[in-house]
Each structure stands twice: as structure tokens, then as C-alpha cells.
Amino acid sequence: MAAALRLSCLCFLQLLIVIVLFINSSADNSIEEAEQFQSLSNSTMVNRLNGNDELRHEHAVDDPEAIASMVDMSIRNSTERRKLGYFSCTTGNPIDDCWRCDRNWQRNRRRLADCSIGFGRNAIGGRDGRFYVVTDSGDDDPVNPRPGTLRHAVIQDEPLWIVFKRDMHITLKQELIMNSFKTIDARGVNVHIANGACITIQFVTNIIIHGLHIHDCKPTGNAMVRSSPSHYGWRTMADGDAISIFGSSHIWVDHNSLSNCADGLIDAIMGSTAITISNNYFTHHNEVILLGHSDSYVRDKVMQVTIAFNHFGEGLIQRMPRCRHGYFHVVNNDYTHWEMYAIGGSAAPTINSQGNRYLAPVNPFAKEVTKRVEPWEGSWKQWNWRSVGDLLLNGAYFTASGRAAPGSYARASSLAAKSSSMVGMITSNAGALS
Known part of the structure; x- marks a missing residue:
């Protein structure tokens, strides 16, 4: 026996x-x-992108809700790994867990390009190029920038992964006009772009901006500015945005601290698409994010933007974001401050709000998360605005509208009811990392 x-x-x-x-x-x-x-996927994309404006906009996906589902799957996988203890550093934030779990990330910087999610997930920046080390914080001549300056780096025609030799405070005389296939990677140093012009991403593709402090941007212009080694031209007055995205695609803005600029903190207009805005810390500003040029500019229907893991903090008033025409996935953000509203829109945008934490202000007349700007009474009732699994605090409420959720939307929202309780942890390191 x-x-x-x-x-x-x-x-x-x-x-x-x-x-x-x-x-x-x-x-x-x-x-x-x-x-x-x-x-x-990345290799195929690089081969197909040749600077043609129409080709760039072909990368607006046919089924945006499928991308929302992919984001949800990434979050779920990261959370499940944390439960299983595969990585001791995991936070439930799939972007950070992708690269911060690597103790040698400084030797593997370009791995960051494989960590994005959402609509901007294919933005590879300068992954396939050489490193360019910024050694000079000056910006004396926007037409003939010195080698070693940030302006000299971003205008080059070749792909570049741009890093900084040391802490820097850069005051730009004119807009920093970026060329395609560039990464600005400020991890490991403290880099401020402030008190002058800021970043313009215009008619280009594949840009990653990571780890910058961008603040106190001012209107500049009516000047000559170089945009490539072979071209410079006259620039009219710029609005004073921290980051202006104009007619561009495959853009990823991650882990930046943005505040107190003359116009917007991030504006994406004129047919821009395939954008992810993630892990940023927004503070002390009125009109935070604008997505869409105008109600009459119907080409912005191609716009698809993921807004994930950001912290909308103290001193904010409105537009987090303000949307037109396109498809916008707002997922796992922490809204701790607004004075007027959090999410606004016009021209029938589709807004998928999933697993966010909305903390309403004390003002009893500003409890509503949403604001519609409609041409006539009741027209917004047909707009597809949905809230699934959001945590609504201090009297906050989200006014939903539109059709009943289809099956693909239900799949995209399968984790939302759980994830809103994790928002504090997921966004705890939002902003430029020290």
C-alpha cells in the first residue's frame, strides 16, 4: 500500500x-x-512612410475601438504579471513596466520606442538612427544653429535618438521645428524648455518626446527659422503652445511636465493622427489640450488620439482635452483639478472614457466632467460619448450620449471597472522623471 x-x-x-x-x-x-x-511592424512602417502627406494619414486605423481594446489588453497583461510576481518593479502601467523594469535601461535607451500603446503605438522616433548628444544649451541663431544644440539635432534629415550631456535650461528664440524620425530623450537629466518659444511638429512623422519640463512658452515668430539642413523660411507668429502638432502622424508625447504657457499645452490640429499622450503631468494652465482645428475642418475626422496615464493636476481650468471630429480614447488618467470642466467637444467627436478618476471641484456649478459645444439644442445627443468604469468623486458626473455600446466597445471596456481603483498607482510617476 x-x-x-x-x-x-x-x-x-x-x-x-x-x-x-x-x-x-x-x-x-x-x-x-x-x-x-x-x-x-515597425520595419514595414518605416519602408512605407516616405514623407507623402496622404500616405501618413492612411495610418488612421479603420476600427479605432480595436485599438482601445489593445490598450485595455496591455493594461490587463501588466496587472496580471504584477499579481503573479513576474517583475518586482511592475506598477500596472504597461508603458513604464516595459522599460523601467530593465536595470540597464540607460544602455538600452532605444527600447523605449517599443513601449508605446494606443494610437501612437507605432511611433518609433529615432530608434533606427544614431545617438546625438546635446552639449550646448544655446539657441543663438535659429537659421544657422550650432552643432551640439538641440535645434541642430532636431532639424537633421536622418533618424536620431537625441540625449543630453547634462542638466540644461534651454530658452528658444524661435519655434523648435522638428524633422521626422526624431526622439528627444531627457531621461537621467533635468532639461527645461522654458521662457521662450517651444516645440512645433509640422508635416512630419515618427516623433517621440520624453522627459522634458516645458513651461512658460511665449508667442514668437515673424522671423526666419531653419526646418532642415537644406531649408529655412519665414515663420509667422506662433501661439505659444508647449507642443504644437500640425498635419503630423505617429507622435508619442510621454512623461513630460507641462505648465503655464501662452496658449495650449498640447495642440494637435489639421489632420494629425496616430497620437499617444501618456504619463504627462499637467499643471497651472487654462486651455490644456486641443484636439481638432475647427468645427468646419472635416479632415480632422482622421484624428485618433490615446490619452492615457496622465495626471491633470493643480491650477487647471478646462480642455483635458477639448475634441473635434475624431476618435479619442481617454483611459486611466487622474483628474484631481479642474475649474470649468474636464472633457469638452464639438463637431460630433467619439469619446471613450475608460477607468479614469474624476475628482470634481468644490464649486457646485462645475461638477460635470463633460461640456458640449453644439450648433443647436440637443444635437449632441447623437454624439458617441461613453463612460465605463470611471471613478466619479465629490459629486462628479459624466453625461453620456449616443448609440448603445457595440460588442467591440464592450471588449475594449472589459477591465475598466477594475482599473479605476488603480489610477493613483498607475499615474504616481507622471511627469518628467527625476
Whole structure:
């Protein structure tokens, strides 16, 4: 009897070992296949993008709700790994967990390009180019910038991964006009772009902006400014946005601290699309984010923007974001301050609000998260604005509208009811990292 029992236990242990080995092998294979797919996707995109304006806008996906579902899957996978203890550093934030779990991230900086999610997930920036080290904080001549300056770096025709030799405070005389396939990576140093002009992303593609402090931007212009090694031209007055995105695609703005500019903190207009705005810390500003040029500019129907893991903090008034025409996925953001409203829109945008934390102000007349600007009474009732799993605090309320959720939207929202309770942890490191 005892011998039979020992034999049964041995067989059970052998079976258990086989199952564990099978699971590990499957997980390794899945990771390898995912990496191969990501590499193939990025390579294909680089080969197809040739600067043609129409081609860039073909990257607006046919089914935006499928991208929302992919974001949700990324969040779920990151959360499940945290529960299983695969990585001791995981926070439930899939972007940060992608690169911050690597103790040697400074040696593997370009891995960041594989960490984006949402509509801007294919923005590779300067991943396939060389490193460019900014050594000079000056901006004496916007037409003939000195080598070693940030302006000299961003106008080059080749892909570049731009880093900084040391802490810097850069005051730009005129707009910093970026060329395609550039990453500005300020991790590990303290870099401020402030008290002058700021960043313009115009008619280009594949831009990553990470880790900057951008504040106190001022209107500039009526001057000559270089945009590439072979071209400079006359610039009229700029509004004074921190980051202005104009007719561009595959843009990722991540882990920046933005505040107190003359116009907007981030504006994306004139047919821009394939954008992710993530992990940023917004403070002390009136009109925070504008997405869409005007109600009459119907080409902004191609606009698709993911707004994820941001902290909308103290001193904010409105437009977090203010949307027109396109499709906007607002997911896992922490709204701790607004004075008028959080999310606004006109021209029938689709807004998918999922798993956010909305803390209303004390003002009893500013409790509503949403604001519609409609041409006639009741027209907004057909706009597709949805709130799923949002945490509404201090009397906050979200006015939904539009059609009942289709199956694909239901899949995109499957984790929302759980994730809003994690927003504090997911956004705890929003902004430029020290």
C-alpha cells in the first residue's frame, strides 16, 4: 500500500513538472513572437512612410475601438504579471513596466520606442538612427544653429535618438521645428524648455518626446527659422503652445511636465493622427489640450488620439482635452483639478472614457466632467460619448450620449471597472522623471 502511494505521488510530481515546463515554453514563445511581430511592424512602417502627406494619414486605423481594446489588453497583461510576481518593479502601467523594469535601461535607451500603446503605438522616433548628444544649451541663431544644440539635432534629415550631456535650461528664440524620425530623450537629466518659444511638429512623422519640463512658452515668430539642413523660411507668429502638432502622424508625447504657457499645452490640429499622450503631468494652465482645428475642418475626422496615464493636476481650468471630429480614447488618467470642466467637444467627436478618476471641484456649478459645444439644442445627443468604469468623486458626473455600446466597445471596456481603483498607482510617476 505504501509503495503504491509513493508511486502515485511520484507520477503526480512528474506530471506537474511537465505542465510547468510547457507553460514556461509557451510564455517564452509568445514573448519571442510578439517581439518579432513588433519588429516586423515597425520595419514595414518605416519602408512605407516616405514623407507623402496622404500616405501618413492612411495610418488612421479603420476600427479605432480595436485599438482601445489593445490598450485595455496591455493594461490587463501588466496587472496580471504584477499579481503573479513576474517583475518586482511592475506598477500596472504597461508603458513604464516595459522599460523601467530593465536595470540597464540607460544602455538600452532605444527600447523605449517599443513601449508605446494606443494610437501612437507605432511611433518609433529615432530608434533606427544614431545617438546625438546635446552639449550646448544655446539657441543663438535659429537659421544657422550650432552643432551640439538641440535645434541642430532636431532639424537633421536622418533618424536620431537625441540625449543630453547634462542638466540644461534651454530658452528658444524661435519655434523648435522638428524633422521626422526624431526622439528627444531627457531621461537621467533635468532639461527645461522654458521662457521662450517651444516645440512645433509640422508635416512630419515618427516623433517621440520624453522627459522634458516645458513651461512658460511665449508667442514668437515673424522671423526666419531653419526646418532642415537644406531649408529655412519665414515663420509667422506662433501661439505659444508647449507642443504644437500640425498635419503630423505617429507622435508619442510621454512623461513630460507641462505648465503655464501662452496658449495650449498640447495642440494637435489639421489632420494629425496616430497620437499617444501618456504619463504627462499637467499643471497651472487654462486651455490644456486641443484636439481638432475647427468645427468646419472635416479632415480632422482622421484624428485618433490615446490619452492615457496622465495626471491633470493643480491650477487647471478646462480642455483635458477639448475634441473635434475624431476618435479619442481617454483611459486611466487622474483628474484631481479642474475649474470649468474636464472633457469638452464639438463637431460630433467619439469619446471613450475608460477607468479614469474624476475628482470634481468644490464649486457646485462645475461638477460635470463633460461640456458640449453644439450648433443647436440637443444635437449632441447623437454624439458617441461613453463612460465605463470611471471613478466619479465629490459629486462628479459624466453625461453620456449616443448609440448603445457595440460588442467591440464592450471588449475594449472589459477591465475598466477594475482599473479605476488603480489610477493613483498607475499615474504616481507622471511627469518628467527625476
